[in-house]
Amino acid sequence: MENNMTDEMIVGRNSVMEAIKSGRVNKILLAKGDRQGSIREVIGVAKEKGILIQDVDIKKINDLAKGLRHQGVLAYVAPVEYVELEDILAKAEAAGQPPFIVLLDELEDPHNLGAILRTADAAGVHGVLIPKRRSCPLSATVAKTSAGAVEYVPVAKIGNVAQTIKELQRLGMWVVGADMDGDKDYYEADLTGPLVLVIGSEGKGIGRLTKEVCDFLVRIPMQGKINSLNASVAGSILMYESMKQRQIK
Template sequence: MSESSEIIVGRNSVMEALKSGRSINKIFIAKGERQGSVKEIIGFAKDNGLIVQEVEMKKLDELAKGMRHQSILAFAAPVEYVEVEDILAQAQEKGQAPFIVLLDELEDPHNLGAILRTADAAGVHGVLIPKRRSCPLSATVAKTSAGAVEYVPVARIGNVAHTLKDLKKQGLWVVGADMDGDKDYYEADLTGPMVVVVGSEGKGLGRLTKEHCDFLVRIPMRGKINSLNASVACSLLLYESLKQREMKAK
């Protein structure tokens, strides 16, 4: 497989990708396959917090498209993930208050791509996505982002609540977009070090995530539909925050 490809096939190729530190989204192994190097790969992947999923051999055959997969393949991210600390350090280097987006179980790659595009335009320092039940970086995300995936650092996180707790300890305010918000988003102070949290397309923010927000803001809805597309909702908040930051700097 070429280096730019989204799928890496075969035991040696997958193991080398893991050892090199390549950003891997997920590993598929054939059901019941736990022998030799596959067992070693599973151990290595789990030690590094990567998702390993058992699938039918037929599924691997379809994804490998005729290439010899040896019962295993991996999905690689089109760009490298970073650490949360890298994002905070980048803000510090620029002499700016950290401006971060956290996506709570967002699953649509088109929404993620659109959010990365807006994040780049609005001056966001980085985007955080959970490792589980969230859309990873993929070719579809990269394409929808119109190149923004190359410029906006993305970090994969474990537990959302723990991450928010850590960021709050470092002085960041956490604002969540939610229909039950305390005030309309343009009435809230969206300046200073901040994490903007946006929920999934269907369920919105999870209960625990809401509890770890400092405040919730709502987007007023005057029509028959009661919610906006996640990427549109995120765009409104990011640009309101950008406007407030620039007004404050004058």
């Protein structure tokens, strides 16, 4: 019998296939050399959905499965289902509000992601976008840090960040990136209306290509010796500034 192992891992071909169909899988581990029967269908559906597949020695899966019958496949899963970008836009429309979206450019720390989701819920953000690759996925750590906000803030996985930004711009949204070399201080910018706030990764910030397609960049003024803020802190400042401006307008 196939079983869920923890809230982050699932083993067995049928269980993994169902998790893939539900949109909860972050990454799949496959035993090297095993490509017969139903495993081929698992691989095909996973590739269609853009899920990362990693070939590993079967010993690694044995160690992780801790005696459960895994059939050469293990999946890391999110605590909630991911949504599509269209679902986030529909949520804003149903509320009669201009879309308010946060896009995380290769954020890798689960504690930062959880904190951002918590603030996003409090600040009225309609959804959060994360890249499929080189980005922290939803996990039990994210869920715990979010204090339950992961249940209320929809999260969508996206492909190419620059292409997604251009698509949102075509839909009439303004895209504002947080960067220490920004054009203006964040409180001088208009953060109302259909808005996408782009927050960069820890240490590196927003990528060069992402900066180039943003409509403009804003900076958070700093007077101390440190020249950058934690990603979740920077995100919180900008989300609350946008909320304040929306309430005043």
